[in-house]
Amino acid sequence: MGTRRRHLVVSATDGTLRRPVELAAFGLIPTERIAELEPVSKRYALALPPALVRLIDPADPEDPIARQFLPDSNELENTPGEIADPIGDNVYSPVEAIVHRYPDRVLLKLLATCPVYCRFCFRRETVGQGKGVLSSEALDRALAYIAAHSDIWEVILTGGDPLALSPRRLEAVARRLAGVAHVKILRIHTRMPVAVPERIDAALIAALQASGKSVYVALHANHPRELTQAARMACARFIDAGIPMLGQTVLLRGVNDNAETLAALMRAFVETRIKPYYLHHPDLAPGTAHFRLSIEEGQTLAAALLGRISGLCQPTYVLDIPGGFGKTPIGRNRVRLGKADTGEADSHEIEDWRGIVHAYPPA
Numbered sequence: 001m002g003t004r005r006r007h008l009v010v011s012a013t014d015g016t017l018r019r020p021v022e023l024a025a026f027g028l029i030p031t032e033r034i035a036e037l038e039p040v041s042k043r044y045a046l047a048l049p050p051a052l053v054r055l056i057d058p059a060d061p062e063d064p065i066a067r068q069f070l071p072d073s074n075e076l077e078n079t080p081g082e083i084a085d086p087i088g089d090n091v092y093s094p095v096e097a098i099v100h101r102y103p104d105r106v107l108l109k110l111l112a113t114c115p116v117y118c119r120f121c122f123r124r125e126t127v128g129q130g131k132g133v134l135s136s137e138a139l140d141r142a143l144a145y146i147a148a149h150s151d152i153w154e155v156i157l158t159g160g161d162p163l164a165l166s167p168r169r170l171e172a173v174a175r176r177l178a179g180v181a182h183v184k185i186l187r188i189h190t191r192m193p194v195a196v197p198e199r200i201d202a203a204l205i206a207a208l209q210a211s212g213k214s215v216y217v218a219l220h221a222n223h224p225r226e227l228t229q230a231a232r233m234a235c236a237r238f239i240d241a242g243i244p245m246l247g248q249t250v251l252l253r254g255v256n257d258n259a260e261t262l263a264a265l266m267r268a269f270v271e272t273r274i275k276p277y278y279l280h281h282p283d284l285a286p287g288t289a290h291f292r293l294s295i296e297e298g299q300t301l302a303a304a305l306l307g308r309i310s311g312l313c314q315p316t317y318v319l320d321i322p323g324g325f326g327k328t329p330i331g332r333n334r335v336r337l338g339k340a341d342t343g344e345a346d347s348h349e350i351e352d353w354r355g356i357v358h359a360y361p362p363a
């Protein structure tokens with residue numbers, strides 16, 4: 001297709017593709033599938049910014065980037081056990097935009113939009129569903145809640161993607177958090193360095209630092225190809241400014257469900273000075289069965305990383321327990337009570353990274 005045609009179908013000025021007809025114009029889906037995918041993109045928001053358009057190989061029917069971001073008719077299939085609020089945000093929301101599940105930290109959801117919509121998103125029933133930025137009254141109430149609860153040591157900005165807010169808006173929030181002495185840490189969960197790397201600029205970084213808190217940024221990325229040169233440079237801007245970065249990855253069938261891809265991703269994080277933090281078991285979000293794998297498969301993959309790649313590259317494999325019970329590590333337990341060869345009744349059996357079991361005394 002010619003550039004002229006491309007120009008005509010792109011609706012948003014930033015070049016983000018938001019409709020199946022635009023995907024087809026870029027050769028990302030066949031024209032025959034537009035009608036089939038139209039209802040999917042109406043049900044669950046679609047957005048594909050230029051950096052991710054460029055990453056997709058349209059010739060590869062199993063492209064792991066396409067699989068994460070291009071709509072699929074499987075998304076309209078609800079399977080038993082799937083829930084609209086899989087991690088139980090609503091159960092622990094004392095005021096709008098706050099989720100206070102753990103004593104020392106809260107989520108603050110400033111907006112419900114993202115620069116790119118993951119087809120497996122755990123908040124897909126709220127994110128990208130037409131609700132925009134938090135109203136200033138709701139923001140006042142959320143910040144008042146944080147100020148009134150002195151146990152809150154950490155505020156985690158999430159959404160939606162908080163870095164989709166303008167630096168001006170982010171700075172306004174950061175300045176107000178600066179006045180809350182018991183909050184020491186400001187953590188941001190984002191996909192922006194991968195989705196729109198040029199957005200990570202000096203103004204945005206200065207806005208976060210206006211909080212005066214120790215700022216951490218957690219990057220959501222699921223395939224090593226997402227860490228392009230531009231994405232790595234965007235991360236370097238955070239890190240060089242003194243903002244440490246963490247990596248979080250969702251285990252996804254057809255995207256990263258093999259040890260080689262996971263190892264390459266974790267190494268790409270560490271090469272970018274990002275410490276892998278969590279490897280998430282996929283949540284029970286509606287219409288995402290085609291992405292899920294079993295906990296046993298996940299344990300095998302997580303175990304395959306142990307020992308084989310650097311300790312710096314090891315994420316913790318976790319499940320967010322449905323119903324709002326929080327995250328818990330679900331890696332294979334490598335300690336068992338046993339009798340092994342010490343002759344003691346209650347010794348431990350410890351499995352090393354090769355799978356060999358060793359005895360360890362009870363105390």
Ligand SMILES: *Cc1c(COP(=O)(O)O)cnc(C)c1O
Binds near residue numbers: 101
């Ligand atoms: C995931 C989550 C956090 C962050 O948990 P960490 O284990 O500290 O990364 C905090 N609050 C809520 C409600 C969460 O869902």
Ligand code: SF4
Binds near residue numbers: 121
């Ligand atoms: S970046 Fe996070 S919140 Fe946004 S669509 Fe992806 S999973 Fe959902």
